[in-house]
Amino acid sequence: MEFVRKWVQALFFLLTNGYWNFPVTKGIYQGPLKVICSPGLNCYSCPAATSYCPLGALQQLLGGIRLALENGQFFVGFYVIGAMGAIGSFVGRMICGWACPFGLFQELLNKIPSVTFSIWRPLRFIKYGLLLFMVVLLPLFAVDEFGLGSTWFCKYICPAGTLEAGLPLLILQSSLRSAIGLLFYNKLFILIAFTVWSVFTSRPFCRTACPLGAFYGLFSKIKLVKLRLAPEKCNNCQACHSVCPMGVHFNESPDDMDCITCLACSKACKTNAISLEIGGMPLPGQAQPCRPAKTARVHHQ
Amino acid sequence: MTKRSPEKKIRKAPFVAIFIFLVFGAIGISLGEPSRVLEQATQICLSCIGIG
Incomplete structure (x- = not known):
């Protein structure tokens, strides 16, 4: 997944900085694409920038x-x-x-x-x-x-x-x-x-x-695509702490405002307690979270 | 009585938020903001980049 992420980063870098004629014009891109918002931090006065910085x-x-x-x-x-x-x-x-x-x-x-x-x-x-x-x-x-x-x-x-x-x-x-x-x-x-x-x-x-x-x-709690934690699977080994590039302790704060969803924690988690979801539904191919309610009921009976 | 597992619930909040912000964007378009943004983005902002 890290390999895919690097390619996506490179793709977005090229899409938002796709004007390679700037060494000739010695100016910045002035075409109509600059009405499109660059999702990341990308200065619109950059000679190669093809979108505007929000x-x-x-x-x-x-x-x-x-x-x-x-x-x-x-x-x-x-x-x-x-x-x-x-x-x-x-x-x-x-x-x-x-x-x-x-x-x-x-x-x-x-x-x-x-x-x-x-x-x-x-x-x-x-x-x-x-x-x-x-x-x-x-x-x-x-x-x-x-x-x-x-x-x-x-x-x-x-x-x-x-x-x-x-x-x-x-x-x-x-x-x-x-x-x-x-x-x-x-x-x-x-x-x-x-x-x-x-x-x-x-x-x-x-x-x-x-x-x-x-x-x-600010959208960490309500965003459509997010990581979810299955607490019943987490054994608090803290593997997710050491791999996070943002210093997030995912098993302690799954909705942390600094989580960049790079999936490093998901990969590091040996118990598959971290998975990606879209709008509350697990992504196909992702680890399914346990259903504690059912299990707990069985134990109590 | 069986309860539906919380994991299978579709969260509505993101869709509501996306819709609200798309409406914001549509209002901006109707007000003609994109032309202003384009005008700004196609000029070198010297003070923005620390020159001048």
Whole structure:
């Protein structure tokens, strides 16, 4: 399954970054496909990007909401939130494990042999703060004299934007190099920090700072495709703890908001206590959970 | 009286959520948001990528 997942990650990387003419045009793709939402974190200013980044688009819409309303345009983000919510309700953070280019980048870095460090669990809550403040509230309320908000997360933090758009555009367009300032060095530092951290820790950005992952995580209990635990089969061997790239203790919190449904725990579980379900129904070919009620009744009789 | 096993129940919540967000998307389309998103996405956002 891990082999399949890698291929799906590569496929999504190519689908969301399929414009390979950029070395010739030295610009970004400007075709109609950019009206499609990229499910993972993929900067739309990346020269190869063929879809829009939901976080970037949402911040842009929220930042320009006053101006749009003044002009009689009700661009309040329904289209982008609708796309993000539909994806979240369907698969939730499975996107992080299967379709996010920046997640793939971190996974590949983590394959470099090194000592490994865990992440202090309270750090995982930073991403919810970033989602609320940097993606929603600041673009909406911290406005300039023209009533325009800024794309706070993209501007000050997003390492995916620096990697996929900032650095390639600086290479492609020499005129941009003169515009490099403190802002860029700040973002470059954040990119380098997460890059180095990814070598020693699994998916540090996903776990601590990704607002898109935080948003998808809100759907962990209700998403259509999810992993389920059969507690009666679990012998608490904790095999699922050690293999999880997100540091989730699956048998203790099966609906954990950080679960990316990569299926590593399902494979590691020797008692087949973890299986994939769609809308409450087990996927064909998956281990069937036990039915404790029936068994318990037999014992009591 | 036999009880239906909880494992066989189809969860309705994901379908309701998907439907609600698809309605959101449809409202956005009817308001013309995709053209605004496309306009933004086809321009290089310099401040977004830390340049300028």
